[in-house]
Amino acid sequence: MEINSADLLKSYHSLPEFHKSVLNVFVVKYSGVPKYDVLKYIQDKTGNKATQKEYQSVLNALVDKQLVALSVTSYDIPFNLKVALFPKLIKDERYSNLLWKIQKEHNPFGHIPVTEYIRDFLFGYYAGESRFSKDATNRLISKAIEAAPLISEMLLNPEYDHAFLQSPVLLYELLDAVQLLNVFRIFLLFPDSLIGMRPLKDCLIRFPYKKRRFFFSLGTLTKLTN
Numbered sequence: 270m271e272i273n274s275a276d277l278l279k280s281y282h283s284l285p286e287f288h289k290s291v292l293n294v295f296v297v298k299y300s301g302v303p304k305y306d307v308l309k310y311i312q313d314k315t316g317n318k319a320t321q322k323e324y325q326s327v328l329n330a331l332v333d334k335q336l337v338a339l340s341v342t343s344y345d346i347p348f349n350l351k352v353a354l355f356p357k358l359i360k361d362e363r364y365s366n367l368l369w370k371i372q373k374e375h376n377p378f379g380h381i382p383v384t385e386y387i388r389d390f391l392f393g394y395y396a397g398e399s400r401f402s403k404d405a406t407n408r409l410i411s412k413a414i415e416a417a418p419l420i421s422e423m424l425l426n427p428e429y430d431h432a433f434l435q436s437p438v439l440l441y442e443l444l445d446a447v448q449l450l451n452v453f454r455i456f457l458l459f460p461d462s463l464i465g466m467r468p469l470k471d472c473l474i475r476f477p478y479k480k481r482r483f484f485f486s487l488g489t490l491t492k493l494t495n
Contacts, residue, residue, distance in 0.1 A: 272335055274349045280334050281350070290315050291327050292336055292346065296354045297368050299388035301345035314367060348384070348419060355388070356428040359395045368392055372401045381408075383415050387423075390439075394432040406436050409443070417446035 281292065294314045295302070302310050307328070308321040328344065331337035337346050358364045372389065375381065386405040393402025409416055420443045423429045433440045 272347065274353050277336065277347060277350045278353055280336055281354070284336075287317070287319070288327050288331065290317065291324065292331060293354070293358055293364060294367075295337065295344070295346040296351050296358055297364050298371060299351055299355070300382040300384045301340070301343035303343050304339075307344050314371075349422060351384075352423050352426055352429075355391065356395065359392060365392075365396050368396075372399075383409075383412050384419065386412065387416060387419060390435075391429075391432055394435055398435075406439055410436075410439050413439075413442040413446040414449065416443065417450040421447045421450060 281289065284292070291311055294311050297314075308324050311324050311328075312319070312321065328337060332339050332344075335347075336350065337344055359368065368388075372392075375385075386408045389401045389405035390409055393399060393405070420433075424433075424447070433443065
């Protein structure tokens with residue numbers, strides 16, 4: 270069960286400063302860190318001279334508090350905690366400088382999670398436009414449907430009210446994708462009662478190609494339109 274933002278923040282604020290500094294690296298990274306590299310990565314990004322054994326102990330404590338999640342391949346933090354902490358952290362020069370460092374290290378030919386494009390777009394709002402934020406804007410326009418579940422959560426936080434106004438084109442695509450996501454959520458809640466609804470069927474048939482492809486990939490459009 271997902272822990273709500275208020276409980277996560279309460280747990281975060283009760284942490285010792287060293288533990289916070291470790292968790293803050295995940296906030297700024299905005300995506301997971303591979304297990305094989307996590308200790309070295311955090312050691313480098315915090316600049317603390319603690320041993321890797323000490324970092325592992327901190328990570329274990331954060332996992333126990335459910336502030337950090339351990340998957341098969343990586344460590345990461347809940348998305349709603351990133352959403353809550355990022356605006357404040359990124360206004361701190363230490364962490365804005367850390368993000369510049371992380372951005373310059375990224376491999377443009379490797380896999381880049383959509384969360385990092387969201388992060389770079391937001392950083393352009395808080396710290397000024399850069400080549401990273403411009404690229405992130407273009408990438409998010411083309412990945413709006415993939416980003417929609419995350420963006421719909423962010424739009425509930427007033428801290429982001431003006432951030433997405435940087436790009437009217439992106440805002441339009443994101444809101445369009447969020448609307449599509451909500452239609453799908455309604456279908457999941459009431460699948461049997463919606464199958465015979467002509468207006469919904471007409472609406473789905475008229476969706477642009479990329480949206481129809483999204484529904485086909487979920488195995489729902491064929492059921493609705495047969």
